[in-house]
Amino acid sequence: xxxxxxxxxxxxxxxxxxxxxxxxxxxxxxxxxxxxxxxxxxxxxxxxxxxxxxxxxxxxxxxxxxxxxxxxxxxxxxxxxxxxxxxxxxxxxxxxxxxxxxxxxxxxxxxxxxxxxxxxxxxxxxxxxxxxxxxxxxxxxxxxxxxxxxxxxxxxxxxxxxxxxxxxxxxxxxxxxxxxxxxxxxxxxxxxxxxxxxxxxxxxxxxxxxxxxxxxxxxxxxxxxxxxxxxxxxxxxxxxxxxxxxxxxxxxxxxxxxxxxxxxxxxxxxxxxxxxxx
Amino acid sequence: xxxxxxxxxxxxxxxxxxxxxxxxxxxxxxxxxxxxxxxxxxxxxxxxxxxxxxxxxxxxxxxxxxxxxxxxxxxxxxxxxxxxxxxxxxxxxxxxxxxxxxxxxxxxxxxxxxxxxxxxxxxxxxxxxxxxxxxxxxxxxxxxxxxxxxxxxxxxxxxxxxxxxxxxxxxxxxxxxxxxxxxxxxxxxxxxxxxxxxxxxxxxxxxxxxxxxxxxxxxxxxxxxxxxxxxxxxxxxxxxxxxxxxxxxxxxxxxxxxxxxxxxxxxxxxxxxxxxxxxxxxxxxxxxxxxxxxxxxxxxxxxxxxxxxxxxxxxxxxxxxxxxxxxxxxxxxxxxxxxxxxxxxxxxxxxxxxxxxxxxxxxxxxxxxxxxxxxxxx
Ligand code: SF4
Ligand code: SF4
Numbered sequence: 022x023x024x025x026x027x028x029x030x031x032x033x034x035x036x037x038x039x040x041x042x043x044x045x046x047x048x049x050x051x052x053x054x055x056x057x058x059x060x061x062x063x064x065x066x067x068x069x070x071x072x073x074x075x076x077x078x079x080x081x082x083x084x085x086x087x088x089x090x091x092x093x094x095x096x097x098x099x100x101x102x103x104x105x106x107x108x109x110x111x112x113x114x115x116x117x118x119x120x121x122x123x124x125x126x127x128x129x130x131x132x133x134x135x136x137x138x139x140x141x142x143x144x145x146x147x148x149x150x151x152x153x154x155x156x157x158x159x160x161x162x163x164x165x166x167x168x169x170x171x172x173x174x175x176x177x178x179x180x181x182x183x184x185x186x187x188x189x190x191x192x193x194x195x196x197x198x199x200x201x202x203x204x205x206x207x208x209x210x211x212x213x214x215x216x217x218x219x220x221x222x223x224x225x226x227x228x229x230x231x232x233x234x235x236x237x238x239x240x241x242x243x244x245x246x247x248x249x250x251x252x253x254x255x256x257x258x259x260x261x262x263x264x265x266x267x268x269x270x271x272x273x274x275x276x277x278x279x280x281x282x283x284x285x286x287x288x289x290x291x292x293x294x295x296x297x298x299x
Numbered sequence: 300x301x302x303x304x305x306x307x308x309x310x311x312x313x314x315x316x317x318x319x320x321x322x323x324x325x326x327x328x329x330x331x332x333x334x335x336x337x338x339x340x341x342x343x344x345x346x347x348x349x350x351x352x353x354x355x356x357x358x359x360x361x362x363x364x365x366x367x368x369x370x371x372x373x374x375x376x377x378x379x380x381x382x383x384x385x386x387x388x389x390x391x392x393x394x395x396x397x398x399x400x401x402x403x404x405x406x407x408x409x410x411x412x413x414x415x416x417x418x419x420x421x422x423x424x425x426x427x428x429x430x431x432x433x434x435x436x437x438x439x440x441x442x443x444x445x446x447x448x449x450x451x452x453x454x455x456x457x458x459x460x461x462x463x464x465x466x467x468x469x470x471x472x473x474x475x476x477x478x479x480x481x482x483x484x485x486x487x488x489x490x491x492x493x494x495x496x497x498x499x500x501x502x503x504x505x506x507x508x509x510x511x512x513x514x515x516x517x518x519x520x521x522x523x524x525x526x527x528x529x530x531x532x533x534x535x536x537x538x539x540x541x542x543x544x545x546x547x548x549x550x551x552x553x554x555x556x557x558x559x560x561x562x563x564x565x566x567x568x569x570x571x572x573x574x575x576x577x578x579x580x581x582x583x584x585x586x587x588x589x590x591x592x593x594x595x596x597x598x599x600x601x602x603x604x605x606x607x608x609x610x611x612x613x614x615x616x617x618x619x620x621x622x623x624x625x626x627x628x629x630x631x632x633x634x635x636x637x638x639x640x641x642x643x644x645x646x647x648x649x650x651x652x653x654x655x656x657x658x659x660x661x662x663x664x665x666x667x668x669x670x671x672x673x674x675x676x677x
Binding site: 262 | 394402403405433546572575591594601602605615631
């Protein structure tokens with residue numbers, strides 16, 4: 022679906038799920054039936070959610086592209102706009118523009134092994150990708166899901182990880198920097214786990230999402246394990262405002278992250294990440 | 300040499316009259332607050348007759364030259380940019396109903412046909428770049444609407460400023476293919492070359508005669524002399540790799556020590572496109588308008604992400620501006636983002652010269668005298 026510049030469309034909150042004290046998921050539905058029917062997206066793409074008088078914020082689309090009833094957005098109430106979004110209830114309206122950007126290479130990844138590396142809390146873009154693969158498990162090779170958190174208490178969606186771990190040919194490994202004494206998995210960095218999952222480098226596609234230092238470390242480790250840089254994909258964030266590459270805020274060297282990304286091949290952006298000022 | 304017609308100086312008013320008759324709002328160079336800027340213009344007598352513009356790094360001053368020419372000045376602070384990429388634009392209006400429902404209405408207005416008289420070659424080149432940014436596959440409604448109704452009457456530059464270097468970027472000083480009509484100003488009148496159907500239509504209605512060989516020769520010679528007067532230049536047309544390979548060059552610290560991070564360079568640059576969005580809400584909260592304003596990569600908020608600034612200091616901001624302008628543009632739009640207009644040099648309060656900075660960073664020494672007005676050393 023081609024992105025458009027222009028006014029938002031109204032979307033209604035059908036329901037909401039509270040994930041943690043400050044994280045919630047809004048299940049949205051475009052009010053206009055034609056807009057709803059025309060809406061297509063890929064996991065990893067995002068919408069701009071907009072509140073009149075308050076402002077807009079880019080939020081990754083968490084739901085499955087083939088499940089057309091709602092567009093789900095998992096949001097952390099950390100900023101001015103997200104704190105107001107957190108107050109929305111079923112029946113309330115928001116403005117929605119999108120979908121924007123380029124998502125994960127789900128098509129090209131079919132038939133390949135996948136390793137998903139994520140750090141921090143509920144990294145939404147990657148959760149959408151995992152959900153997509155899990156719902157079409159037979160189309161993909163081995164699946165390894167590696168999630169890192171700082172404190173073990175930060176881990177959310179424990180049941181989801183447990184359910185994924187029970188799928189065929191699927192490994193789930195969790196890492197905590199600062200575990201409590203119940204922690205039963207890896208102590209240390211999530212990137213350590215890459216050495217343990219036994220990748221087949223030339224048939225692996227890596228999807229990486231989290232804080233940039235973690236993505237740098239993960240890409241470095243994957244490269245040392247001989248995964249080609251063209252098979253390593255990362256999802257980036259910059260100050261998106263317009264979503265269509267006009268406002269200039271999301272520039273990263275030669276790229277408009279909102280339009281050329283937010284998902285990039287490591288081979289294209291690795292040289293810029295980790296350079297202060299980019 | 301293409302064929303051209305001639306419009307005697309005392310018949311120049313006919314151009315403005317025909318434009319008005321054909322339904323155009325007409326804008327051209329006017330002297331305002333000590334500068335030449337584009338503003339409404341219906342009377343040829345209000346052109347900047349006899350005016351010159353003395354420019355140097357960090358300075359701009361109009362002069363009275365006592366001649367009868369009206370385009371004998373190099374560009375002022377403002378390009379075509381504000382006429383198309385508006386400094387302030389309403390994007391949409393949001394209306395909130397009592398039942399909580401929302402409606403969003405685009406606010407872009409259909410704009411009237413606009414003719415700009417006296418456009419410079421550098422600004423035509425910049426317009427092509429702004430078109431690629433704002434009016435290609437994902438078009439900005441306001442920009443595209445104004446662009447659609449635009450008629451451009453360019454004039455060759457015969458009086459470049461000290462700060463101009465359009466010859467080195469390949470964008471001037473002569474009017475190329477981007478204008479509907481190209482003019483060359485001579486003592487007694489103007490060579491007129493139509494370059495589009497709309498331009499030809501207008502020319503058909505003007506009191507033109509064939510240009511003489513002598514007039515054609517003189518115009519070409521004046522243009523050549525204007526070209527050779529330019530002494531600044533960029534150290535190459537494609538500096539992308541050289542800039543990105545030198546992100547740790549000590550010159551970034553040096554220029555950061557001079558740069559005030561004021562953003563003047565961005566405001567006057569005809570290709571800079573950054574903007575920021577704001578909400579303007581009605582007092583009772585029932586309505587708000589989304590407004591877009593020009594922004595600058597020298598502002599703190601430009602690099603704001605999750606409570607921190609990706610570019611917290613002048614060094615990283617100046618480096619962003621230069622690596623984008625002369626580097627990233629090649630990837631984004633197939634050429635450098637600099638058209639050699641020299642505005643950022645003239646209007647920089649401390650006279651920082653983009654050509655000297657680029658030369659220092661890309662490993663070329665600046666010839667003595669080429670970086671006048673900037674601090675020496677690298
Ligand atoms: S960078 Fe400076 S010289 Fe180049 S187009 Fe912009 S204002 Fe003109
Ligand atoms: S280069 Fe000059 S005009 Fe640009 S921000 Fe620095 S001081 Fe201001």
